[in-house]
Amino acid sequence: MTKDVIALTQRMPDPWAMLAGLLSGGPDKLVDTTGEGAVVRLCDAEGRPLVSVEAPLLVQVEGEAERLLGATPPPLPYWWTEARATTGVEHAERLAGTFAARLATLADGSAWPPEAARSLAVVETDDVTVAPTPAAARPAVDVLTDKVAVVIQDRPVIAMTAWLSDAFRTAATAELGLQIVTPPGTTLSPAVRDSLGNWPSRWVMRDERDGYYDGLTGAVLRWQDGMFAPIASPEATPEDPRTPLAASYQDATATDERQLAVTFRAVHPADESLVLGGALESLWRELTGGPPAGWGTAEPANLPFSPRQITDLARERAPEPTWIVVVGTPDRPGLATVRINRTKAGVEEEVTLMFGYGADEEPPLDALHSAAELLATRHRLQSMLVQLRKARRDLAVPPRFEGPGVPVGFVLGAEEVHQMPDDRARHTPLPQPPLPLGPKTRPAMYYPFPGDPSDLTGWQDFERLMRHLKSA
Known part of the structure; x- marks a missing residue:
């Protein structure tokens, strides 16, 4: 199931009230705002973020939903509301999907991707609470080491969203690299590519043949020493530290574009x-x-x-x-x-x-x-x-x-x-x-x-x- 869900609606939604209504624990316990009210975050009992909901964005530019999501939005202007669920927590993914489905229903719109937002049922929220400080002050990441912050994204185009931009800034402030892991078939917006130039930040592609590889250089990667890093080729020497290239990266086709x-x-x-x-x-x-x-x-x-x-x-x-x-x-x-x-x-x-x-x-x-x-x-x-x-x-x-x-x-x-x-x-x-x-x-x-x-x-x-x- 996807980790990001997005509601595209004709009317301005009220995500804070919507999110409170989804939860069985009650809004006083579960809902809080951070970033001057721009983000709602929920955490489990151990303080791990489960779902982050961005403030609704009024889109007045034609073609952005088609470019970034491959989705058909309502007529301009429309509202774009993102919810991100923490990777690997089924409870969080269901919560984000239900949130987007209800928002789309009540604010007259649609949810992306459709398969992630089918249920309108209330999600159980035992041991869920608001994000404590300083957890609420930073974007949720999927893996954090002393070298990198790793985020897993599953959308057709990895764009420089407000959330990802915040993740880049937070990682840079902590002197960490940011590594973005995506499934096959994903592409990057040029805005994200231009932000991945500083080592050890990388675009990490999952691949059936080689496991993982760098989507920008083709180098085969493995998780080692707390980050994704290139593996050494058998022919590598200290003077020539070459790395093998992924077969998928070399599957280039000629284009007249x-x-x-x-x-x-x-x-x-x-x-x-x-x-x-x-x-x-x-x-x-x-x-x-x-x-x-x-x-x-x-x-x-x-x-x-x-x-x-x-x-x-x-x-x-x-x-x-x-x-x-x-x-x-x-x-x-x-x-x-x-x-x-x-x-x-x-x-x-x-x-x-x-x-x-x-x-x-x-x-x-x-x-x-x-x-x-x-x-x-x-x-x-x-x-x-x-x-x-x-x-x-x-x-x-x-x-x-x-x-x-x-x-x-x-x-x-x-x-x-x-x-x-x-x-x-x-x-x-x-x-x-x-x-x-x-x-x-x-x-x-x-x-x-x-x-x-x-x-x-x-x-x-x-x-x-x-x-x-x-x-x-």
């Missing part, structure tokens, strides 16, 4: 007139013809895209960083993660953006030059790298090998060009000279590359360019 990936950094003066998100919106419009559809501080993205609201949130959280996710429309898959930091240089935006294209769709490579010039002249661009790769149109990250991207273009901002001595930014070892962007007296530079996804030699030219620009 492609992804266009853009990473850029912009630095703005920290003044009252600053509006964040404008650079991303401008780039999105240049490459798709329209603005982003929605944004949020987690997935699903629930709010219509608004640079003003993004700016207000970043100001409210400063000097702490702000992380958001931005999504496109169902007919043009797009997803960006944005990290906003206040630094001595000003306010920095670090953006990772990707769009997906089918076999009969052409990525807008001809628009890259004008898009780069727009960012360089109006949005204080520092640098930008554009890549093209053969990968899924829907942007989901599969647990198998996908070829790397190849560079299509690199942009160096006007201030960075100006600070380089000897006109180094203009005279490079590349066969094609850079294209100036903006005013002739203080231009940015655009460095084009061939951008053939089947030819990785473009990275050699990119490395030559980087060595040249960084040389003393």
Whole structure:
């Protein structure tokens, strides 16, 4: 049975009253709120969390339930309410499923997955109590060691939900890795993949042939020394610590679908007139013809895209960083993660953006030059790298090998060009000279590359360019 259940309803639910009504022990004993009322958690007599219920989220962005759950939601706007049951406790799984079923019935909606929310019966709650402090202050994990926190997820797309984002933050604060264990057939949202780069955090796939393997690298894994770690190949040596690759990871199939990936950094003066998100919106419009559809501080993205609201949130959280996710429309898959930091240089935006294209769709490579010039002249661009790769149109990250991207273009901002001595930014070892962007007296530079996804030699030219620009 699944560990996560979700109610998608037309009317705003009252999950706190609903949860109390499900339990035989009574709401005074069993129900409490944490996170300023955002989460209800129940624990057993030993203090172990059984079920966590998130505050209902009003979704105003088309396509998020389809993208993340493969479910058909009510018409926009609708309410998204998640309940997570602790893995391996049947009592908890039944409680979460019954909660979602009742919520869907009373608030006019549906529950996902349907098989997890069939019973409306009251669940016995002997020895269940509210989560004590500090247990209520941290998300429930399935295994906790002195090295990692392990969570088991069973949903079609592992998204950066509010719960999972909290788990990442809690693990990082405790100096632990976060390892996500999933069954075959699962994919990752790019937002989660980008958060798994720090060892020993991993995406752990269950597999019939090899037991467990890393969904991003293919390394066969075993539980050892308190965490999932790669096993050593018989041919491994201290100089070459190779590990075997899972057969499932190597079951890659050729695809004509492609992804266009853009990473850029912009630095703005920290003044009252600053509006964040404008650079991303401008780039999105240049490459798709329209603005982003929605944004949020987690997935699903629930709010219509608004640079003003993004700016207000970043100001409210400063000097702490702000992380958001931005999504496109169902007919043009797009997803960006944005990290906003206040630094001595000003306010920095670090953006990772990707769009997906089918076999009969052409990525807008001809628009890259004008898009780069727009960012360089109006949005204080520092640098930008554009890549093209053969990968899924829907942007989901599969647990198998996908070829790397190849560079299509690199942009160096006007201030960075100006600070380089000897006109180094203009005279490079590349066969094609850079294209100036903006005013002739203080231009940015655009460095084009061939951008053939089947030819990785473009990275050699990119490395030559980087060595040249960084040389003393």
